Amino acid sequence: xDFRTCTFCLTLLLxxxxxxxxxxxxxxxxTYMQSAQVLExxxxxxxxxxxxxxxxxxxxGIVVCEEYLKPRCIYSDKKLxxxxxxxxxxxxxxxxxxxxxxxxxxxxxxxxxxVREAINCTTEVETFYxxxxxxxxxxxxxxxCGSVDNLLEETDPYISSLYEQYSVVRPIxxxxxxIGRDARTWGKIFAxxx
Numbered sequence: 001x002d003f004r005t006c007t008f009c010l011t012l013l014l015x016x017x018x019x020x021x022x023x024x025x026x027x028x029x030x031t032y033m034q035s036a037q038v039l040e041x042x043x044x045x046x047x048x049x050x051x052x053x054x055x056x057x058x059x060x061g062i063v064v065c066e067e068y069l070k071p072r073c074i075y076s077d078k079k080l081x082x083x084x085x086x087x088x089x090x091x092x093x094x095x096x097x098x099x100x101x102x103x104x105x106x107x108x109x110x111x112x113x114x115v116r117e118a119i120n121c122t123t124e125v126e127t128f129y130x131x132x133x134x135x136x137x138x139x140x141x142x143x144x145c146g147s148v149d150n151l152l153e154e155t156d157p158y159i160s161s162l163y164e165q166y167s168v169v170r171p172i173x174x175x176x177x178x179i180g181r182d183a184r185t186w187g188k189i190f191a192x193x194x
Contacts, residue, residue, distance in 0.1 A: 046102070047118040053077050054116060056131040061088065062138060063103060066096040068121040070146030071138070073128045074103060075114045087111050099123065124184070130170065142173035144181045150174040158183070165189055 047054070053075045061074040080088065087108070097103060103115045116126070125143050128134075139148045150173045152159050158177065162169045167187030177183075 044118040046114075047116055050075070050114050053114055054128075056128045057133075059128050059131055059134060060113070062129065062134070063092060063097045063115060065099045065121060065146075067098050068146060070099060070121065070123075070125060071129055071141060072097070072099060072115050072119070073126050076112055078112065080113075084111055084113060088113055127170075127184075140171045142176055143170045143184045144176045145173060147173045147175070152177060152183075 055075075058075045058077060059073045060076045060080055062071045063074055064071050074088070076084070088111075091103060091105075091108075095103075095105065097115075099119050099121045100117055102117055104111055104113060125141055125146050129138065129141070140151060141148050142151060151171045152174060154160065154163065154169075159169055159172075162183055162185055165188065166185035167189060168185060170184040170186075172181065172183040
């Protein structure tokens with residue numbers, strides 16, 4: 001494609017049509033990317049309605065966002081029946097999931113399977129991804145970006161120092177650490193007085 005023939009471009013900076021020559025070569029970010037928007041919408045209402053299901057013991061699987069490859073938790077209030085498991089497999093094979101969308105199409109009768117919808121592709125990986133029931137068969141991922149590559153090892157000085165202060169240190173990749181993101185921690189260790 002010859003860029004000189006472009007007469008307009010939809011910029012992610014301003015979310016309006018500008019002459020291509022004004023946009024070409026400028027830095028943009030994901031601020032106006034549709035999947036990066038969290039608005040007060042039916043998704044938020046759905047998440048509020050299903051908040052009792054969004055608990056670690058209710059996680060029944062994982063779906064991966066097609067856009068950014070982030071794993072997202074699938075929840076069910078009860079243990080999945082064989083029919084629900086088959087439906088879930090079909091949905092994951094036949095439909096592309098993107099963060100913030102419903103996992104189940106509107107034309108499917110409520111199967112009792114949920115994902116958080118009031119999230120977007122920039123939302124961190126859910127803490128429940130690291131639950132005891134899942135960690136035995138899921139790979140560790142970077143909490144901010146969802147990458148499985150270049151995770152800092154426990155022997156890394158940054159991670160080791162966090163383990164001296166916290167009982168749980170979630171994975172973070174080299175890239176996220178380099179750009180200034182911090183590893184997520186939990187369970188502050190208090191020094192015992194002598």
